[in-house]
């Protein structure tokens with residue numbers, strides 16, 4: 001359950017950005033969470049709700065976009081979205097792969113109230 | 116009151132990654148190979164380190180950072196082998212992070228060869244935190260069952276080495292070593308696989324030999 005420390009990092013970034021923009025409130029927060037990010041979206045939501053009390057984001061709505069695992073084969077160039085966890089090329093079965101998406105854990109955007 | 120949408124695109128683990136990158140750079144420049152050991156509780160990390168110390172310590176300088184939620188026990192086991200060890204008690208946190216390693220940095224002797232970091236016993240959370248290691252090893256012990264890599268993929272996907280531990284128990288428990296290997300290599304085909312037992316000593320020399328090769332390689336690439 002490391003989601004609480006991830007959310008602590010998130011709030012550090014959020015508060016810093018809100019300050020830069022001279023915002024009064026943060027009303028919406030969007031995260032991108034890869035299936036292989038190591039974080040569980042539901043636990044992030046719970047941690048967010050606990051954490052937001054008494055902060056600039058106390059009314060904020062959290063949206064989480066789940067990102068599937070996407071790989072590109074270095075042998076044949078095929079891009080595959082993987083639903084199982086057998087990491088080989090969907091076309092030629094090569095294991096020489098490049099990870100395109102699915103490990104990210106990003107704060108993508110926020111909506112701010114500015115006076 | 117105006118509403119305004121702003122794009123941010125910041126990694127929640129960005130600050131950890133940055134500190135870890137600095138640690139890796141500094142250790143590598145000193146020619147120190149850092150090895151992060153991950154596993155569920157009790158898979159045999161400390162026992163493996165005790166056995167490795169017998170092989171490595173006569174010729175190489177090694178030290179160990181022990182991560183646990185509570186107690187100084189694992190660091191004491193390592194010190195009993197005559198090896199320098201620091202205990203990080205996370206006081207509840209389920210993983211080590213790079214900042215915790217950074218705090219110890221000034222105490223780490225500069226003439227070390229190997230810095231082992233034993234993470235908190237947990238097959239999930241530690242996998243998300245880069246500690247600045249050069250090599251990440253995940254242990255999977257025979258009593259845990261051969262189906263774990265796909266159930267806990269992140270630890271295996273992010274590791275360089277898979278250590279199948281407690282092999283003295285093979286045959287006594289329904290653990291198919293070929294299946295364990297295949298499951299591991301399915302999720303991460305690049306992993307090197309070793310088999311070890313801290314009870315009968317199987318595979319300890321081979322693993323030590325591999326770490327020594329990695330150390331030489333590190334020093335070649337930073338010469």
Ligand SMILES: Nc1nc2c(ncn2[C@@H]2O[C@H](COP(=O)(O)OP(=O)(O)OP(=O)(O)O)[C@@H](O)[C@H]2O)c(=O)[nH]1
Pocket residue numbers: 154155156157158159160161162163189235236237280281282283284311312313314315
């Ligand atoms: N049969 C057998 N038992 C082992 C082996 N290695 C460790 N054990 C036993 O497994 C138990 C746990 O070993 P540790 O070395 O403390 O495991 P650990 O991974 O360091 O545990 P935590 O730090 O608590 O996560 C102890 O009772 C050991 O004696 C092995 O190779 N074979």
Ligand SMILES: [Mg+2]
Pocket residue numbers: 160161162189233
């Ligand atoms: Mg231990």
Ligand SMILES: [Zn+2]
Pocket residue numbers: 073074075076077078089090091092093094
């Ligand atoms: Zn291919």
